[in-house]
Structures are given as C-alpha cells and as structure tokens.
Amino acid sequence: YTLLRDPHHNKGLGFNEKERDAHYLRGLLPPAVFTQELQEKKLMHNLRKYDVPLHRYMAMMDLQERNERLFYKLLIDNVEELLPVVYTPTVGEACQKYGSIFSRPQGLYISLKEKGKILEVLKNWPEKSIQVIVVTDGERILGLGDLGCQCLPVTIDVGTNNEQLLKDEFYIGLRHKRATGQEYAELLDEFMNAVKQNYGEKVLVQFEDFANHNAFELLSRYRSTHLVFNDDIQGTASVVLAGLIAALKLVGGTLADHTFLFLGAGEAGTGIAELIALEISKQTKAPLEETRKKIWLVDSRGLIVSSRKESLQHFKKPWAHEHEPVKALLDAVKAIKPTVLIGSSGVGKTFTKEVVEAMSSFNKKPLILALSNPTSQSECTAEEAYTWSKGRAIFASGSPFDPVEYDGKVFVPGQANNAYIFPGFGLGLIISGAIRVHDDMLLAASEALAVQVGQENFDKGLIYPPFTNIRKISAHIAAKVAAKAYELGLASRLPRPKDLVKYAESCMYSPIYRSYR
Numbered sequence: 001y002t003l004l005r006d007p008h009h010n011k012g013l014g015f016n017e018k019e020r021d022a023h024y025l026r027g028l029l030p031p032a033v034f035t036q037e038l039q040e041k042k043l044m045h046n047l048r049k050y051d052v053p054l055h056r057y058m059a060m061m062d063l064q065e066r067n068e069r070l071f072y073k074l075l076i077d078n079v080e081e082l083l084p085v086v087y088t089p090t091v092g093e094a095c096q097k098y099g100s101i102f103s104r105p106q107g108l109y110i111s112l113k114e115k116g117k118i119l120e121v122l123k124n125w126p127e128k129s130i131q132v133i134v135v136t137d138g139e140r141i142l143g144l145g146d147l148g149c150q151c152l153p154v155t156i157d158v159g160t161n162n163e164q165l166l167k168d169e170f171y172i173g174l175r176h177k178r179a180t181g182q183e184y185a186e187l188l189d190e191f192m193n194a195v196k197q198n199y200g201e202k203v204l205v206q207f208e209d210f211a212n213h214n215a216f217e218l219l220s221r222y223r224s225t226h227l228v229f230n231d232d233i234q235g236t237a238s239v240v241l242a243g244l245i246a247a248l249k250l251v252g253g254t255l256a257d258h259t260f261l262f263l264g265a266g267e268a269g270t271g272i273a274e275l276i277a278l279e280i281s282k283q284t285k286a287p288l289e290e291t292r293k294k295i296w297l298v299d300s301r302g303l304i305v306s307s308r309k310e311s312l313q314h315f316k317k318p319w320a321h322e323h324e325p326v327k328a329l330l331d332a333v334k335a336i337k338p339t340v341l342i343g344s345s346g347v348g349k350t351f352t353k354e355v356v357e358a359m360s361s362f363n364k365k366p367l368i369l370a371l372s373n374p375t376s377q378s379e380c381t382a383e384e385a386y387t388w389s390k391g392r393a394i395f396a397s398g399s400p401f402d403p404v405e406y407d408g409k410v411f412v413p414g415q416a417n418n419a420y421i422f423p424g425f426g427l428g429l430i431i432s433g434a435i436r437v438h439d440d441m442l443l444a445a446s447e448a449l450a451v452q453v454g455q456e457n458f459d460k461g462l463i464y465p466p467f468t469n470i471r472k473i474s475a476h477i478a479a480k481v482a483a484k485a486y487e488l489g490l491a492s493r494l495p496r497p498k499d500l501v502k503y504a505e506s507c508m509y510s511p512i513y514r515s516y517r
Contacts, residue, residue, distance in 0.1 A: 001028060003516075007068045011513050014039060014070075019516045036513050040074055047082075053090040058101055060086055065104050073511035080467045087419060089374035089399045099170045107153030111174050115187055119194040125152060131430050132204045133195060139178070139211040156191065158184055184214070192222055202492065204429050206231055206422065212266045216315050227429060229437050233271035235418040236344070238425070238442045240272045240369065241279055242449035243396050243416050244340065246463040249453075250394055251339070251365045256280045256294065258367075261338035263329055263379060264345035265299040268371065270315050272342065273297060279443055292318055296336050302327040303335075333358045340367040343379030347372065351380035356388035364392065371398040371416055382413035396463055414464040421445055424474035424504075428481025431500070431507050433493030441484045448480035449473065471508065478504035 003009050003023055011019075013034040020026050034042075043063065050056040060082070064071040075082050084090060094101065114121050130152045137156040158179040165171045179187070195203060207218055207230040219230045229235070244255065251258075260276060262269045273295045280291040297304045297319045303326040304312065304319050312320060326332045333341065333355055341359055343351060351370055359366035366389055370379035382401035385393045391406045396414035403412045425445050429437065452465040452473050465473055479500035485491040497503035 007065055010067045012067055014513050039070055043074055054093050056085045057090045057094050069511045069513055079470055084400050092374040099172045102172055109155050111157035112179060118190045122194055122198045130199045132426050134206045134208050136209045192226060201435055202433055204426055215267045231418055231422055232267045234442055235422045236268045237271040237275035238421045238446045239416050239418055241275045241446040243463040245450035246453040247367055247394055249458055251367055256284050258339040260295045260340045261336050262297040263343045263350055265297040265316050268344035269297055278439055293321055298329055298332050303332045330354050337362050339363055342369045344371045346377050348377045353388050360389040360392055365394055367394045369396050373398040375399040386411050412460040412462055414462045420449055424477025425481055427478035427504055431504055432482035432485035432491035434485040434490050435492055436490050438488055441481045444480040444484040445477050448477045475501050475504040
C-alpha cells in the first residue's frame with residue numbers, strides 16, 4: 001500500500017502481476033496492467049482536453065505528486081508541447097496563484113523562523129545525495145520546477161512587500177514586509193554554509209529569481225567560496241550568446257563586427273552584455289574595457305552614458321559610454337544604429353512599429369530578441385517583428401510564439417529559453433566534479449549550443465535547435481562545460497572520462513519504470 005502512496009516508486013497500473021503479488025498490491029488496483037507508454041498516451045489524451053493552461057499545469061503537478069517517473073517521461077517525450085505548461089508562460093500564472101493552488105509542499109521552505117536552525121532543516125530532507133540546489137527568495141519570480149530527485153528546490157522566505165499577498169487570507173508565507181540588510185545577509189550566509197556542511201564542497205547552488213540588488217551581491221559574494229550559478233544573470237546570458245553566435249550564419253560577420261543595443265539594464269541585460277563582451281574579447285584578444293564599447297544599454301531613464309555615471313547602480317557603470325544623453329528607445333536606435341536589438345526590460349510592447357522599422361532601415365537582416373517573460377511582457381510579438389520588418393528580421397523571444405506567415409513564407413520564431421542551458425551546464429559541473437564556476441564555462445556552453453543549430457533550422461529563420469532534442473543538446477553542453485573544467489584545473493573527478501558526451505548521457509536521469517522483485 002505504501003508503494004502506491006510514494007511518488008518515487010508508484011507505477012499505478014504499471015505494476016505487473018508478479019509485482020502485485022510480491023508487494024501485497026492485489027485488490028488495491030483495478031485488474032488491468034498498462035505499459036508506461038499506454039499510461040503516457042492516456043495522460044496526454046486527458047491533458048489535451050484542458051482549455052485553460054493553468055488547469056493543465058495543475059494536472060501535471062498532480063501527476064508529479066502521484067507518479068514521479070511517469071511525470072518526467074511525459075515531459076521528456078512531449079517537451080515542446082509541455083514545456084510552455086511547466087515553464088514560461090504558464091508557470092508565471094501558477095506562481096501568482098501558488099497560495100490558492102498549493103496542495104502539497106515540494107522542496108524545502110526556509111524562513112526567518114528557521115534562523116539558527118538551517119542545518120537541522122536541511123537534514124529533514126529525506127534524500128541525502130543532493131547534487132544541485134535551486135534556491136529562490138521569490139522577489140523577482142519567473143519560476144522553475146523540480147528537476148528530479150537529486151535536485152532540491154528551496155524557497156527562502158524573508159517576507160513580502162506585495163500588499164495583495166499580505167492581505168490574502170490564503171497566503172502561505174511569512175506575513176510581514178521583506179527583511180533586508182544585515183538580517184537578510186545573515187540568513188543567506190547561514191544557508192550557504194549549512195549547504196556546504198551538509199552536502200559537501202561540490203553541491204551546485206543555482207540562484208533563481210532574486211531581485212537585482214541581491215542577485216549581483218550574492219553571486220559576487222559566493223562565487224569564490226562555493227559552486228554557484230545565477231540562472232537569471234549567467235543562464236540567460238549564455239543562451240542569448242548562443243543565439244547570437246548561431247545568427248552570424250544568417251547575418252554574416254563576427255560578433256566584433258556588430259553593435260548591440262539593449263532595452264533593460266538589470267540582471268539579464270547586464271549579464272548578457274558582459275558575456276558578449278567576454279566572447280568578443282576572447283575572439284579578438286582585445287581588452288574587455290574595449291569590447292564593452294560595442295554594447296549600449298537603455299534603462300528607464302534613457303541611454304546609459306558617462307554623464308550619468310555618478311547616479312548609476314554599480315552593475316550599470318561599465319556600460320556608461322561617451323555620448324550625449326538620449327531619453328527614448330527610438331532615438332537611441334537612430335543614434336547608435338545597432339545591428340542587434342535585445343529586450344530584457346520586462347515591459348511589453350516597447351519594440352514599437354517605429355523602432356522595428358528604424359532597425360530595418362539600416363540593417364538588411366535586423367536581429368531582434370524580445371526576451372521578457374511571460375508573453376504579455378514581451379517587447380514585441382513574432383508577428384509584429386516579421387510584419388514591421390517586411391519579413392527581414394531574425395527574431396527570437398523569451399516566451400514561445402507560434403509560426404508566422406508573411407508574404408507567402410512561414411517564419412518559425414526561436415525561443416531563447418534558459419532551459420537550453422541550465423540542465424546541461426549543471427550536468428557538466430557535476431560529471432567533472434567542478435569546484436567553482438568560471439566564465440569560460442559559460443562561453444563553452446554557448447558555443448556548444450550554437451553548433452547544434454542545423455541548416456534546416458536556419459532555413460526557417462531559427463537561431464536555436466528544436467527542443468525535442470533537448471537531452472542530446474544537454475549532453476553536448478555538459479561535455480563542453482566538463483572539458484573546460486578539466487582544462488582550467490577546476491575538475492575533481494579523476495581520471496577524466498574518455499568520452500565526455502557518452503559519460504554525460506549515462507549520468508542522465510531515466511524516467512523508465514524500474515522492476516520490483
């Protein structure tokens with residue numbers, strides 16, 4: 001009976017006759033025995049009946065709580081159809097309504113109430129061999145689910161500044177304003193030290209959805225003492241750089257030949273900008289200070305220029321170049337004449353018809369990336385980008401868009417989704433036994449993703465490979481990241497495996513049912 005109640009081991013109607021006898025399951029299940037494939041077919045049939053994406057999400061979460069292996073098999077085999085359900089855009093709505101749809105806790109919840117006891121809390125988690133921890137404080141959510149049983153999702157609760165939540169009788173978190181300053185820093189410090197003490201030096205801590213001020217601070221504080229990775233700063237940067245490297249096949253030239261203009265100068269924008277500058281520096285041997293000059297950023301106050309330097313947050317200062325002040329994005333586009341326009345502002349409809357037309361007026365193939373999630377916050381839609389550029393734009397977005405027909409040709413918009421990077425990146429760190437994350441590993445991940453884009457993808461205007469191949473893509477990324485860890489002397493798993501791609505594949509989670517004797 002306990003087997004049926006344990007999502008790690010439950011197979012439902014997948015238990016065969018012998019297993020039903022051996023584990024006292026006779027009579028606890030209907031007599032039919034289903035293969036895992038038949039269970040999957042039935043579930044997909046049921047999921048497709050839901051008209052509301054959130055209901056589909058809830059059905060998926062319900063499955064995860066009943067039968068973990070079937071959940072992951074469903075997701076792996078139908079990744080293009082189901083990723084928009086468990087990830088952006090649907091997960092955004094799920095996060096907003098989490099208190100209402102919450103049914104069973106997943107992962108760990110560490111609040112200010114646990115201060116001084118965090119190590120004890122970590123010991124309460126039943127899995128002992130944890131390799132990856134995904135941690136958020138929920139201040140800037142676009143979320144991420146559980147990645148399997150060796151990954152531990154952790155929510156750090158320091159309160160909320162969202163008045164609506166504070167007044168909501170069903171709110172499940174701490175009911176007070178967010179802790180900041182020393183109180184916040186001490187809790188995070190205790191958490192980071194407890195993680196190392198409990199799981200060892202090589203546990204990867206992935207920071208997810210922290211607000212700008214904390215994201216940069218935490219990454220710089222712990223990157224030299226822990227194995228840490230910030231998905232919003234580094235993951236986004238790596239996936240966007242991969243798209244840009246791939247796009248060179250369509251637009252021509254090298255990265256150094258292009259000029260980049262960003263709308264948005266937060267974690268994502270400055271993270272992407274820095275990685276582009278690093279890659280150009282690596283290719284041209286020019287100093288980083290020099291390669292940054294190819295990259296311009298616009299924030300809520302206009303173009304970031306040197307006359308604004310005194311009032312800028314520290315992470316924006318490297319991007320303050322010599323130029324007269326420019327307020328509006330359209331004027332910045334006309335002044336800078338970028339070949340690449342990247343949106344990471346979180347504000348929808350900001351790439352207007354005039355902006356796209358201006359980009360198209362001095363670029364044969366303007367490269368336009370509208371990265372903000374969810375779909376409602378996208379700087380422009382795929383249809384707008386293709387229509388306003390008269391079918392000349394190379395377009396990718398953060399949230400998925402359907403193919404667009406323009407002038408008799410079908411354009412398939414790519415999705416610059418972090419899910420291309422973080423599974424393979426994390427796997428590469430694990431299989432090499434890496435002890436620190438180095439920027440060169442992020443560059444290696446970008447290059448590994450870019451080479452997975454084939455001619456048949458380019459012919460449709462795509463700058464990312466299809467998601468159906470995500471496990472193959474992840475294995476190649478993992479191999480390149482691991483190789484870089486060995487090259488930099490940051491790998492501790494010795495001897496180095498002969499074939500890193502095969503080794504990465506052999507270390508991947510398999511959702512196939514196990515036989516019980």
